[in-house]
Amino acid sequence: MEIILAKEYGFCFGVKRAVKTVEETAASAEATAGEPVYTLGPIVHNDEVVAQIQTLGVQAKDAIDEIDAGTVIIRAHGVPPDVLAAARDKGLRIVDGTCPLVIRVHQLARALHDEGYQVVIYGAPEHAEVIGIAGWAGEGTVIVQSLDDVAALPRYKKIGVVSQTTKIPANYQAIVGALMGKCQELRAHNTICNATEQRQAAAIETARQVDVMLVIGGAHSSNSRRLAEVCAQVNPRTYRIAIADELDAAWFTGAEKVGLTAGASTPDAAIEKVIAWLKGRPS
Ligand code: SF4
Known part of the structure; x- marks a missing residue:
């Protein structure tokens, strides 16, 4: 056969980078000084990689509430700004492993919001990357998963749209096309990785x-x-x-x-x- x-x-570039960040942080002087090191959520969606990371003494925690001291590593998916603020308020050391391409989506979504666009994200609402993007885009952001979701939207003066990085390009194009019928002005960023x-x-x-x-x-x-x-x-x-x-x-x-x-x-x-x-x- x-x-x-x-x-x-x-492994994509962003995941390689995040795993390397965890390995380097675990090996760093601060980590070995007795302070615990955590990742916020599993560093990647792979049980073998998570188990390997645990052998370095790094534990995955689901929320900042579960971490009282030490270092918290943000994974490639990124997090909303309020999560970073909560970590700072608790005095945690933050190591940001957010993929630079996801940071770009945060910045684009925020800029659209600041320029008065109704921000629309094409993605799965429960996905960590989408939750992060929505946080950066600010209040009132709309998340759509399908053409039916777009059809149910009211009309807006201006819409700015970004996509979850892992979406299928042709499907995103269809969403962008449908959004054209929902506003006078549409700004669409190609944020598919x-x-x-x-x-x-x-x-x-x-x-x-x-x-x-x-x-x-x-x-x-x-x-x-x-x-x-x-x-x-x-x-x-x-x-x-x-x-x-x-x-x-x-x-x-x-x-x-x-x-x-x-x-x-x-x-x-x-x-x-x-x-x-x-x-x-x-x-
Ligand atoms: S955007 Fe996502 S898929 Fe693309 S390189 Fe970054 S982590 Fe990997």
Whole structure:
């Protein structure tokens, strides 16, 4: 069975940077002086990476309320400004691992708000990145997930729109087009991350060439789910798995070529285990 890897896959620049930030912080003098180090939420949506980070003495906490002292590391998704303020008020040392591309979305959303635009975010309201962007955009920000959500909006004089970085570009374009009918003036920023676009394009290209397509990434990783979604559109034999143990030999019946891609929060070790499983499988 031939294994074909997508041209771009796995850890994106922002996640690599955030994981490195955690490792460096854990190793720094301040960390070893006895002060605890925490990440606010899991640093990436991958259980193996989180377990590895715990071995460095860094614990994940869900809220600033749960942290009384020490260092708090902000993950690549970013946080709203009130969370940073709460950390400062408690005297915590803040290490900001927010991806620079997400910081750009914060700045664009804030600028739209300050210039009097009704800010609209295209994204999942419960996603940490969207919660962060909405916080920076300020009160009155609207979050839409679908064309139906746009249809339900009232008319505004001016709308400014940004997208969650991991959304599908064509879907965002459709949202932007629909928003045109809801205002006199529309300003749309393309805030979809290149890493996401490149991974999606490479995954689709690979999925087209193979009998079975595997997407490696946790169920909580929205970009991994999205990769599986776009691959399934061109190859119905697409499966998303978090780890090699979830593989099922029945999926590969009659398959000669298997394609592989991985979400932006999937470590190389998880990908290598899947490759080892495929190579070890009797054909
Ligand atoms: S997917 Fe893009 S925006 Fe998100 S963390 Fe990675 S590099 Fe940053």
